Amino acid sequence: MSSVFTQIINGKLPADIVHEDDQCIVIKDIHPQAPVHLLVIPRKPLLSLAEADDSDAALLGHLMLVARRVANDAGIGHGFRLIANNGAAAGQTVDHLHFHILGGRRYGEANL
Template sequence: MPSIFTKIIDREIPADIVFEDDTCLAFRDISPKAPTHILIIPKREIVSLDDLNDEDEQTVGRCVMVASKIAEAEGLTNGYRLVVNCGSDGGQEVPHLHFHLMGGRKLTWPPG
């Protein structure tokens, strides 16, 4: 069964998309944890970091580069956080690799 993110990629579910290319898609989180909270996902379905292989290096690298470009475009000049949750204990809720780009306020550590 396709994940909610696959349905967003396929335009079966609407999203506030801020970036798209052949490799990845970025959209605003519907339950933001910071003033800026954008999810960056690979278009190819990869379940989690645990499912990466050598062929995914360019895809993951592209997602990270896109996060950096979006942070600049969003004016996150004082800093931001890029987070990847992996597995249930790591807080991953959707079985599709995704990067959380968060900023727009002072972020604390540890996060959870």
């Protein structure tokens, strides 16, 4: 699998990286849908959340904790959305699992 995210992880494409560790990276989205729009991307090349299995539990937990940490660092820890689009029918455009962190504005029921 060689998605745009794999190329970013391997240093072949540039990105605005805000966090990096041995299991994941977090980058600023190049087409932000909110004042703060970050992507949490595992280094492991999972296609989507549907492709994860029980052996990925620790990785998925790590991604959630990193999302919390970078949301706090970005000043949106008090209120943000964490979204994983799963498959093309749900709007997933890159075949590599990633979580969107969206914040910096108020969300209401009409925005769901």
